[in-house]
Each structure stands twice: as structure tokens, then as C-alpha cells.
């Protein structure tokens with residue numbers, strides 16, 4: 635039997651934003667792994683998944699998601715998660731699912747897990763089930779279309795620095811920034827400098843009961859890691875960029 639590893643996107647956190655296909659794959663898997671920073675506490679993906687599946691087949695895997703400085707610690711976490719998947723296949727599992735917030739192909743730890751498992755389990759079949767991203771939830775929450783006609787869109791990780799963010803704002807019509815909670819005051823400065831502050835919004839804990847969406851101009855301190863900044867195209871007329 636072919637061993638199958640499936641990365642399942644479970645959306646930003648609202649159980650109603652998990653796709654029917656994701657639920658089918660999660661329910662059919664022999665083992666469902668959920669990433670967590672702390673094995674003693676349920677992470678975002680787990681809380682979302684638990685709305686849809688039995689808990690006996692669910693297991694937490696520590697992933698040092700926010701570990702940016704200690705590469706060895708990060709890699710040890712990927713190795714341990716990969717070994718756990720390989721052991722599950724050896725013990726007879728045919729399908730292991732890894733639930734990840736948003737989409738598994740957008741800045742997800744699933745990519746690292748898949749690379750590790752490919753190295754450990756020859757012939758493993760790796761696939762993904764797309765999920766709704768935080769960026770889409772923020773557009774829905776604000777009622778601002780991300781792009782229309784010939785407008786361009788950039789998704790920028792703020793961990794890559796503010797200079798690259800400036801360039802993205804110059805090159806692209808709509809710019810969405812991830813991984814920026816700790817950089818928010820600097821982001822606000824750049825938006826002011828580029829004349830894009832007034833229209834920019836920041837969404838935190840999107841898709842959750844505590845979801846907050848505020849104007850970037852009202853932000854004067856760091857925000858949590860799960861925050862997303864949306865800068866819509868500078869000017870729009872109906873159908874103007876078709």
C-alpha cells in the first residue's frame with residue numbers, strides 16, 4: 635500500500651471556513667497531525683480541526699514556527715515530526731494528514747515536513763488540499779476586493795525586511811503583508827512615507843471570535859504574530875483597470 639502524506643489547509647481559524655474536501659481527508663486519515671508551539675496546549679490548527687473530527691486520531695507535533703534565530707532547534711523539530719510520520723507508516727498507517735492554518739502551499743510548515751518525510755520514506759505520495767488564506771479572510775472582512783482587472787498583488791513576509799516592503803508597495807497595486815506583528819510600528823512609518831497609510835488595514839486573529847480589523851493609522855504598537863496588513867490598490871474606478 636502506498637504511504638500518503640497530505641497537507642490539509644484548514645483556513646484561518648473559523649471551522650466554517652474548512653472545506654468539505656479537507657473534512658473528508660481529515661476524517662479518512664489514519665493519523666492527523668497538528669502543529670503546535672507547546673505540546674501542552676492546542677494550537678490554532680487543532681482547535682479548528684476538532685470541530686470536525688474525532689480526537690483519538692489526532693496528535694500534536696511541536697513545530698518551532700516562530701524560531702527564527704536557532705536554526706538547529708527548528709531543524710530538530712522538523713526531523714522529529716518527520717520521524718513520527720515515518721513511524722506511523724511503519725506501524726501500518728496508509729494516510730497521514732497534517733493540518734495547517736490557511737493554505738498548505740502558502741508559508742506553511744507543511745513544506746518542511748513534506749521534504750523531511752520524502753527523505754525518510756521512499757515512494758511516499760505527497761499531496762495537498764488547498765485552504766482559505768488569512769489574506770482572503772481579511773478581504774472578506776473589509777469588503778475590499780484584493781485585485782481587479784490588471785491590478786497586481788504581492789504577498790510579502792515582513793520578516794524579509796522593510797526595504798523589500800517599500801519596493802513591493804512601489805511595484806504592486808495591492809500588497810498584503812504576513813509575519814508582521816512585531817514590525818507594525820515600522821510598517822506604519824513606511825506606509826505613511828509612501829502615502830498609503832489611510833487605506834491600509836490590519837486584521838488580527840481573523841476568522842476567530844476575537845477577530846479584529848483596524849485601520850493601520852490607528853496602530854501604534856506591536857500586534858500578535860497572527861496579524862495581516864492589507865494595502866489596497868491606490869485608486870480605483872469601476873472597471874478602470876480592465
Ligand SMILES: C[S@@+](CC[C@H](N)C(=O)[O-])C[C@H]1O[C@@H](n2cnc3c(N)ncnc32)[C@H](O)[C@@H]1O
Pocket residue numbers: 646647734735736737738740741742743766767768769811812813814815837838839840841859860861862863
Ligand atoms: C506562517 S504564515 C501562515 C500562512 C497561512 N498558511 C495562510 O495560508 O494564510 C503566518 C502568517 O499568516 C498570517 N495569518 C495566518 N492566520 C491568520 C489569522 N487567523 N489572522 C491574521 N493573520 C493570520 C499572519 O500574517 C501570520 O504571521
